[in-house]
Amino acid sequence: xxxxxxxxxxxxxxxxxxxxxxxxxxxxxxxxxxxxxxxxxxxxxxxxxxxxxxxxxxxxxxxxxxxxxxxxxxxxxxxxxxxxxxxxxxxxxx
Amino acid sequence: xxxxxxxxxxxxxxxxxxxxxxxxxxxxxxxxxxxxxxxxxxxxxxxxxxxxxxxxxxxxxxxxxxxxxxxxxxxxxxxxxxxxxxxxxxxxxxx
Numbered sequence: 405x406x407x408x409x410x411x412x413x414x415x416x417x418x419x420x421x422x423x424x425x426x427x428x429x430x431x432x433x434x435x436x437x438x439x440x441x442x443x444x445x446x447x448x449x450x451x452x453x454x455x456x457x458x459x460x461x462x463x464x465x466x467x468x469x470x471x472x473x474x475x476x477x478x479x480x481x482x483x484x485x486x487x488x489x490x491x492x493x494x495x496x497x498x
Numbered sequence: 499x500x501x502x503x504x505x506x507x508x509x510x511x512x513x514x515x516x517x518x519x520x521x522x523x524x525x526x527x528x529x530x531x532x533x534x535x536x537x538x539x540x541x542x543x544x545x546x547x548x549x550x551x552x553x554x555x556x557x558x559x560x561x562x563x564x565x566x567x568x569x570x571x572x573x574x575x576x577x578x579x580x581x582x583x584x585x586x587x588x589x590x591x592x593x
Contacts, residue, residue, distance in 0.1 A: 405530075405533040405538055405541075406541055410526055410529045413529050418522055420522075428508065429522070429526060431511055431512055432504065432508055432522070432526065433544075433545050435499075435507060437545065440586070443587075447501075448504075448527060450527075451527045452575070456587055478588050483575075483577030485575040489531055490574060490575065492532075492534075493575050494572055494573055495535070
């Protein structure tokens, strides 16, 4: 599933022209990205939350060559799925 | 930022009512949830992708009583950050 499928679904369910749905979806994604870029969490009830985590520098290993390499300190996004999302995913396929 | 903050800001920005905007947000989240429920993945360019990861069954322990418990195999939603978002958050390439 891609953005296009979501645009179609939003247009149908909300009754909006495709270009408006697209604009809305793009704006929502952009706002979530900007919020995370500022280091702030995005909490979407039932679905889950996105947090920014600080990672310290550590020594890793290239899994192919086995060579050691220093992985620099960085900030990464972590997604924690909500209870409802977890339940749906588990009941869908078994 | 919560869903209510998101709805408020987006409805101001693109001129939809709060009701419509909330429905847009919920529809997006439903699409992602339902796609994963049937085993599909969702890719949003520049943002990231959602997919299902399998967790093997394992022997866990009740942290209070110390009793061993069988934790069954399960499937969990997994988000992989896209390149653009990763770089925005890390701030090394953009600034």
